[in-house]
Amino acid sequence: MLDGDGWELMVCLSDGTCISFSGHNDHPERFGDFTSALIKLGFPDFWA
Numbered sequence: 001m002l003d004g005d006g007w008e009l010m011v012c013l014s015d016g017t018c019i020s021f022s023g024h025n026d027h028p029e030r031f032g033d034f035t036s037a038l039i040k041l042g043f044p045d046f047w048a
Contacts, residue, residue: 008022021028028034039045 006022006024007027008020010018010020012018035045
């Protein structure tokens with residue numbers, strides 16, 4: 001077992017399509033771009 005965080009993200013579109021992503025001990029490529037977009041949408045910056 002490695003020390004680190006597990007994460008999961010589910011995105012559901014207005015047409016009912018849902019896409020799920022998950023991982024452990026690493027983050028997705030371009031995660032910084034994703035969190036920046038969420039912050040611009042008004043979500044809190046709890047990833048920092």
